Amino acid sequence: MSLPRNGGIIPMSLRSVHFVMPGAVDDPSAPSGGNAYDRRLCLDLPGFGWQVHRHPVPGAWPRPDTGARTELARTLRELPDGAAVLLDGLVACGVPDIVVPEAERLRMAVLVHLPLGDETGLDPAVATELDARERAVLRAVPAVVATSDWAARRLVAHHGLAPERVHAAAPGADIAPLAPGTDGVSRLLCVAAVTPRKGQHRLVEALASVADLPWSCALVGSLGQDPGYVARLRDLIRDHGLRDRLELAGPRTGAALDAHFADADLMVLTSYAETYGMVVTEALARGIPVLATDVGGLPEAVGRAPDGGMPGILVPPDDPAAIAAGLRRWFGEADERRRLKAAARGRRAALGGWASTAQGLAAVLRGLSTEPRRAA
Incomplete structure (x- = not known):
């Protein structure tokens, strides 16, 4: 299988990262920016030295049922000690009781597409609970990835995170043919x-x-x-x-x-x-x-x-x-x-391409292999 290229250079050896993501990441009936971002990282990270092992976990995240919770716990438990793990925040941030105990054993980064409490229409009590759960997870892991500079600043301020452990990796864009439009206006x-x-x-x-x-x-x-x-x-x-x-x-x-x-x-x-x-x-x-x-x-x-x-x-x-x-x-x-x-x-x-996004994530993952496993 050919690997995505980085400026024409293919790495000779790859490190491994385990990517834990929503089970519906590939579902065409439920397209989302977060799913597209996750899929693109899987394609592009090998070009920057990281082999991606996908772990889609079905469930109604971020409030999963017992079966989904059990599957996530099993997935994390079966990973080897010291493994680099990238978790989609939709899966990770609502279940600190599952994620936080594994943070000492695994080298974790959490990718936050949207803070859980920011979803419009939530009951205020539910939003407050999700916010507290997210804070517990993000404070327990050594690295957090946000999808814009604004989002990174907000996570630092809102959850009291150390700024040096919160990284921004904006989505890339694939240049497409110019849209002809309909009549230029309507x-x-x-x-x-x-x-x-x-x-x-x-x-x-x-x-x-x-x-x-x-x-x-x-x-x-x-x-x-x-x-x-x-x-x-x-x-x-x-x-x-x-x-x-x-x-x-x-x-x-x-x-x-x-x-x-x-x-x-x-x-x-x-x-x-x-x-x-x-x-x-x-x-x-x-x-x-x-x-x-x-x-x-x-x-x-x-x-x-x-x-x-x-x-x-x-x-x-x-x-x-x-x-x-x-x-x-x-x-x-x-x-x-x-x-x-x-x-x-x-x-x-x-516009920046997805290679820049993957390069930023690769740098975060490299940091996981050298930083002590301590709270963000």
């Missing part, structure tokens, strides 16, 4: 699981208030994570009379997702919380400008073109009127559209 695309955290209801409210504009919109993403929210969103779309203009497309991957990107004139993401926002850079990798909420790591993902131009419009969170104003700005100002498109193409050329 086709809007939102790629996100349909859940309260992604805030599609705010987008629907904003679109209803600009119904006089000639837009159409596709909402691409899983419909199975929160059926109640999806049902309420369908009702909202119906009540505003938008069913002919707003498509709930469901999850799409591969060529089907590429086709949605190819048709898009503007990417729209109205999340309440994001540690980065991979779909933003996936859009920019095709030269598609972005309208997004100014939350978490999204400004990092939007970034700037080399000439300083901003390839998107950032709006305040939880404000459908601000989203609507951003849309009117997009539709009403041709010069602004030209500027945003030029900046998006400039940002496209400057």
Whole structure:
């Protein structure tokens, strides 16, 4: 089997890392940025000297049933003493009673895609409990990996972690062909699981208030994570009379997702919380400008073109009127559209690749083999 290349150099020998991840990491019906990130690390880490042993653990993480807990405990217990272990935070951070006792025996790093308590719509008591569990896990392991500089700073401040043990490894982006779009203006695309955290209801409210504009919109993403929210969103779309203009497309991957990107004139993401926002850079990798909420790591993902131009419009969170104003700005100002498109193409050329992400993770893993096994 050929190994991914790093600048044309293939390492002669590989160290081993055991990657513990959600069981649904390869499920095409539940695509997510976290799953895509995990899969890409498995492909690219060998190019930086690390053979990856995958350990997908089925379960309703981060609140697993007894069977899932037992399987995770067995997986960790069977790893050899001193093994380097990378754990997806969705699996690890909710079960400190399983993970923390193994932290003295194994050399662990936890990859935090989203702090557990930041999931929108959680009962406050549940969020508080998950937050405390996550803190216990992250304080017990020698290394923590976040997916943006913003997320790393927040983990340090929120959980009281030593800054030198928290590392940022932003997702990479694969440069894709420039999206031809539909007519350069009217086709809007939102790629996100349909859940309260992604805030599609705010987008629907904003679109209803600009119904006089000639837009159409596709909402691409899983419909199975929160059926109640999806049902309420369908009702909202119906009540505003938008069913002919707003498509709930469901999850799409591969060529089907590429086709949605190819048709898009503007990417729209109205999340309440994001540690980065991979779909933003996936859009920019095709030269598609972005309208997004100014939350978490999204400004990092939007970034700037080399000439300083901003390839998107950032709006305040939880404000459908601000989203609507951003849309009117997009539709009403041709010069602004030209500027945003030029900046998006400039940002496209400057995006970092996944090799940089894997290189950063490889450096963290190398540190595990030399640092004492003590709390972060």
